[in-house]
Amino acid sequence: MAPTVLHLRSETKPLEHRSALTPTTAAELIKNGYVVNVERSPERIFDDAEFEAIGATLVPEGSWVDAPKEHIIVGLKELLEEEFPLKHVHVQFAHCYKQQAGWEKVLARFPRGGGTLLDLEFLTNEQGRRVAAFGFHAGFAGAALALEAWAWQLNNTDPFPGVQSYPNEAALITDVKAAVNKGAEKAGRMPQVIVIGAKGRCGSGAVDALRKAGVPEEKILKWDIDETRGGGPFKEISDSDIFINCIYLMEKTPHFVNLESMNSNPDRKLSVVCDVSADTTSPFNPVPIYTVATTFDSPTVKVDGLKSEPACSVISIDHLPSLLPREASEAFSHDLLPHLLTLSDWQNSPVWARAKKLFDEKVATLPPSALEA
Numbered sequence: 001m002a003p004t005v006l007h008l009r010s011e012t013k014p015l016e017h018r019s020a021l022t023p024t025t026a027a028e029l030i031k032n033g034y035v036v037n038v039e040r041s042p043e044r045i046f047d048d049a050e051f052e053a054i055g056a057t058l059v060p061e062g063s064w065v066d067a068p069k070e071h072i073i074v075g076l077k078e079l080l081e082e083e084f085p086l087k088h089v090h091v092q093f094a095h096c097y098k099q100q101a102g103w104e105k106v107l108a109r110f111p112r113g114g115g116t117l118l119d120l121e122f123l124t125n126e127q128g129r130r131v132a133a134f135g136f137h138a139g140f141a142g143a144a145l146a147l148e149a150w151a152w153q154l155n156n157t158d159p160f161p162g163v164q165s166y167p168n169e170a171a172l173i174t175d176v177k178a179a180v181n182k183g184a185e186k187a188g189r190m191p192q193v194i195v196i197g198a199k200g201r202c203g204s205g206a207v208d209a210l211r212k213a214g215v216p217e218e219k220i221l222k223w224d225i226d227e228t229r230g231g232g233p234f235k236e237i238s239d240s241d242i243f244i245n246c247i248y249l250m251e252k253t254p255h256f257v258n259l260e261s262m263n264s265n266p267d268r269k270l271s272v273v274c275d276v277s278a279d280t281t282s283p284f285n286p287v288p289i290y291t292v293a294t295t296f297d298s299p300t301v302k303v304d305g306l307k308s309e310p311a312c313s314v315i316s317i318d319h320l321p322s323l324l325p326r327e328a329s330e331a332f333s334h335d336l337l338p339h340l341l342t343l344s345d346w347q348n349s350p351v352w353a354r355a356k357k358l359f360d361e362k363v364a365t366l367p368p369s370a371l372e373a
Contacts, residue, residue, distance in 0.1 A: 003035050004344040005071040008056075009064040010041035013077040015296045017045040017165050017325035018134075018332075020076045020091070020120070025333040025340065027054040032341055037071070039063060045165070045325035064088070072343055076120075077319060078106065085113025089346070093120050095318070097362050098250065101281040108370035111363050118346070118355040123339065131351055132335035137321035137328035138276050139205030139246050140169075143195075144176045144323070145315055146242050146274040147213055149300055150191050151183025153271055153313065160313065162297040165325050172324060176213045190219050192269065194237055196256060197246030198222035202276055206244045232286070233261035238268040245275045249284040256286045263307045271310040273303075278318040290314040296322070 006029065008021045021029075023046055026036045037059045038051040052058055064073045067088065075092040081102070086109045094117055096106040110117045123131045149160045166172040184190050193210055197203040203224070210220050221236065228234070228247075231254035237243045238261060245256065255261070262268055279285050280293045289303045293316050300313035321328035339351050346352035 003033050005035040005037060005068075006340075006343065007037045007059070007064050007067050007071045007073050008039060008051075009073055009075045010039040010061045011043055011076055012080050013319065015043075015165070016077050016319055016322050017043055018076055018319070018322050018329045019044050019046055019325075020074050020329075020333060020336070021340075022046060022329050022333045023050040023054050023056075024330065025337045026051055026056050028337060029340060030055045034344070037067075045329060072346075074340075081105070082109075084109070086110050086115035087113040089116045089118060091118045091120060091343075095121075097122065097358070098279060098282050098284065100279065104366055104370040107362060108366055110359070111366070112371060116356060117359050118352055119359070120336075122358050123336075123351050123355055125351065131339055132332050133201055134321040134328055134332050135201030135246075135248075136205035136208075137324055137331065139195075139202035139207075139244070140209040141172075141205075141320040141323035142202075142246075142274040142276040142315065142317075143193075143206040143209035143244055144172055144213065145299060145317075145320070146193075146244055146272050147176050147183075147191065147210070147215070148179040149274075149313060149315060150242050150272045151179040151186075153311070154183045154186040159298070159302075160300045162295075163299055163323065164296065165323055167326070169324055169327060173209075173212050176209070180213050180215065190215055191241040192219050192221070192239070193242040193244065194221040194223060194240040195244045195246060196223045196228060196237075197248070199224040200246060200248070202246035202248070203244075206246055206276070228256070232256045233258055235261070235265060238262050238265040238270045241269050242272045242274070243270060243287075245273070245277060245287050247286065248277055249279070249282075249286060252284050253286050255288060258288055259303075259305045262289070262303075262312070263305075266308075268308065269310070271312050272300075272315070273312065274315040276320060278316045278320075280316050280318075287314075290316060292316070293318055 036056040038056045073088045073090045096103040152160045237257040303312040342349040
């Protein structure tokens, strides 16, 4: 029987440097009989030569479109918004299962072409827990940028400037520490930070970054399901300088914070919100104080409608882990590897079979008009 071919595509999202496969995991796949084709990429944190050195075959950027139908296309972030139908099995994050803006067009491309989406966001074990996630590094990067934005806004009137990815965590923390110290000098105190979802992967990463940046433990309010069970909005959020939302939602919940709760607090300190989940257009968004996703080039958006100072900005970057692309990719791909190794018979692998079942259920909700060629 011919070996299963995995085709790692080059990412097209601006400033996305992460990779679903790394040279380490690609080497394991090759060792176990897979053929791994890797598109050349100018953005990927791993050099093309690193993949070539472990036996992967380098192929032209964008060549996945014309790859044989039986090849499995592996990527990370969503594809470009194009119209042509998709014929392959795609392993990626597609961001189209929670009624995000334009979800019908994104999802319909798969059934229109006879393809299948195995969405990385919904790969779960028997207990319903995700088998691999970027949550820790998303929270870490989000907290780091929130601290820098807080300090910037204290010392500048211009919007927080664009940022670039870092080679490693140590380099990032060095910059964040310097920013926090500058902000604390201006404010006369360290920031008060509230993290909601603090016990999860994402929240743990946020708390880790806050500690490493020098924020005292007593200045970190760590909330999870027990603290939010009663329903918001929560005054403790607008009483804090920084709010980091690490909650992953699939259903509607009372708002954690909104314009009304911010304007009704005469002692509001809140000036930076990092919505790590970044489900900007989702109807389940518990932080409805902004309407646009932000980017590394333009990391913050101002909250409109506030009746008093301080001004408040939101960070809603949907690929925060790309701030630390090498470490984030290695951790994610390592956790995903046991399941990548079953892709040769994915229909009979429980994790992939659950992803296929969910795909079929979501396709069944598409309006007939979306399936028209």
